[in-house]
Amino acid sequence: MNTMKENLQIIKITKVKQVGKSDKYKVEYLKEEPDAIVLLEDQIVNFRILKDKEFTIDEWQQIIDSSNMSVWFNKCLNFLSFKDRTTKEIKDYLRKNQISDLHIKLIIDRISNMRLLDDEAYAYKYLDEVVRKGKGLKYFKHQLEQKGVDLKIINKVSLDYPLELVIDDLIKQAQKHQVKLNTYPINYQKQKIQEKLLRDGFSSNVINQVFNEINFTANIEKRLAEEIKKLKTKTLDKNKITQKLLAKGYSYQDIKKYIS
Secondary structure: OHHHHHHHOEEEEEEEEEOOOOOEEEEEEEOOOEEEEEEEHHHHHHOOOOOOOEEEHHHHHHHHHHHHHHHHHHHHHHHHHHOOOOHHHHHHHHHHOOOOHHHHHHHHHHHHHOOOOOHHHHHHHHHHHHHHOOOOHHHHHHHHHHOOOOHHHHHHHHOOOOHHHHHHHHHHHHHHHHHHOOOOOHHHHHHHHHHHHHHOOOOHHHHHHHHOOOOOOOOOHHHHHHHHHHHHOOOOOHHHHHHHHHHOOOOHHHHHHHOO
16 A cells, blocks of 8 residues: 555656756656756656646656666776776676666677677787787686686687787797706706796697797706705705705606715
8 A cells, every 4th residue: 555655656847957058957846845956958858847747656767767777888898998898897886886677688789789898809909918918828718718708709709819920929938948057957947937837828739839949048057056065964864955956847757966
């Protein structure tokens, strides 16, 4: 009974005034007592909100819902203005602000129809960024999965990953790293370069291709001698020293040469 009475209650518009030169309007109305709300021009036109017009509670709630959706639609446009987003990122943004699933769908559809939200276009653009940063295909796929891009889109866009071009650049970068690591054992050099390439999202197969093109050399004599000298200040046990040096990538043959 109370619900029926509430639904029959009348909202009467008492004043409609534009806020400055914006598309916002302050709407004053009478429910049980005077109140006011700011609506966008869309709501004013679509719902024909005029002075002295009356609305039921249900009709007024539709206007409020429409206003809220317009506000969050504009907030999403602003959210997108900073950088490209995926559909999931927009949904997460709206859900974080407790927007209903129905309104989320309506907002997403409206933005998509404006061609401002396109996960496939986002994936292709992100692929260019990944390649520029020298990241691998595994990194690319993982990041898009985290951003909620559909697996079919990820697999489709992944076909355009320029692997041969990337491998050529990786070889050049790895050669530079190898020169810097030249005073370390070859196993240590490979380990460090491999760790970096794995972090950057490259597969073991790609890493092997890169290593096959690098002539690993090592000038370890000075560094090995210093390592042995330092270890001898802590222990004179040759077996313990040997084990520690093996763990650092030195070969048993090289260690044997320098331990007396």
